[in-house]
Amino acid sequence: MKLLRFGPPGRESVGAVDRDGRLRDLSSAVPDLHLPTLGLAGLKRLRRLDPSDFPVVRGRPRLGVPFTGISKFVAIGLNYADHAAEAGLAVPAEPIVFLKATTCISGPQDPVRLPAGSTRGDWEVELGVVIGRTARAVDEHDALAHVAGYTVVNDVSEREWQLERGGTWDKGKGFDTFGPIGPWLVTADEVPDPQALSLWLDLNGEPRQRGSTATMVFGVARLVSYVSRVMTLLPGDVIATGTPPGVGMGMKPPRYLRTGDVMTLGIEGLGSQRQRVI
Template identity: 70%
Template sequence: MKLMRYGEPGRERPALVDAQGQVRDLSGVIPDITAQTLTPEGLGRLRQVDPSTLPLVASPGRIAPPWSGLGKFVCVGLNYSDHAAEAGMPVPKEPILFLKPNDCVVGANDTVVLPQGSLKGDWEVELGVVIGRTARYVSESDALQFVAGYCVVNDVSEREYQLERGGQWDKGKGCDTFGPVGPWLVTADEVGDPQALDLWLDLNGEPRQRGSTRTMVFGVAPLVSYISRFMTLRPGDLISTGTPPGVGMGAKPPRFLRDGDELRLGITGLGEQHQRVRAWDAALLRD
């Protein structure tokens, strides 16, 4: 299944995308797509619904994050060896973990607003892994059983904040609008092998990132297992698994985000995102 939500903030409605690519409203079946919806029981109930019986949404308008109540937003750094090389950093021996605050989460096509004084805004197309069952010290062999589905994530970053101002990476990762998610949550059964997906990102129509999850340093199953040793993963939590090469700080010369830039990005079978970048303006932020 391809699950999604549409509508303005505070008025989002649940939906699914049928086999013909049409949006079907789910609000007569469930009030919202929540963490509980993503459990095996919740997804099992939705699989019993015939999409053709659901109302057709001809013009969904704003595409919201695919589920409400996103829990932890766990990110993995330098998880592609060629990206580590362009960043001038060693390939990690263990996954590098950091957290993005939930306030950064926006819809797939919402505006990305650069923070005040931003000089080095950057882009990162990433595979998002959505947890569907409580995971604590799970084995690699069992890890994929805890995954509800997958989605596209843009791990937007401010490199000066992240790398040049001391402390942890979080300060360059957690600005408002720095976590576009969606457009869909595609259930694991429909995705199949998460290590066989192509990722891409274009800036103003120019190809920037081209990669494949085949080249991850740590694959999805090892990551779920590893992270579950350090924190309990619960339904609705999101793991963003790292980015392939082609980010702005790795360009020669570096190319960072500017007001008016347009980003398009996507992953095989998981849909596409489209964001317009704007300079700081508090009026552009959605509460």
């Protein structure tokens, strides 16, 4: 099932995409997609609904983050060997884990605002793994049973703050609007193999990133298991699983985000995003 939230910020309604790609209003059946409340059992009940039984949403409303209740926004660095190479860094022996601030989260079509003085804003299309059941030190073979579904993430970064201002990566990853999520939460039953999805990102209509989750250094099951040993994962938490090559930092010469740029990005079966840089 492809679930989403639509409408003005703070007043979103629940929707779903039907078999013909039309947006349906599910708000009469579910008040909000709050994953800590719904959990896997609640999502299972929602999957029994037929979106065609609900009214079509007219026009092109704003899409919000497709679910609520995100307590942690975890991200994985250098999880594609070819991206590590373009960054001039070694392929990690264990997952590199950092956090994006939950205040950076925004809708999939909302503008991305560069912070004052930013000169090295960058893009990163990533598969987002959405947790549906509390995961604490889970085994890898059981890890995917804790996943509610998948979504698209743009792990927007400010490379100067990430790499040159001392300390952790978190500083360059957590600026407001640096975490677009959506357009949909695609439930796990519709993604039988999360390691077989193509990813892409264009800048101003020009191809930049092309990749596949098949080339991840650490797969989704390994990441959920690993992170759950570092911190307890709760329903609604998101893990952004790393980006394929083609980021601005890796270009020769580097090409960083400027006001007026438009990023479009997506993942096979999970929908697409579009953000204007302001």
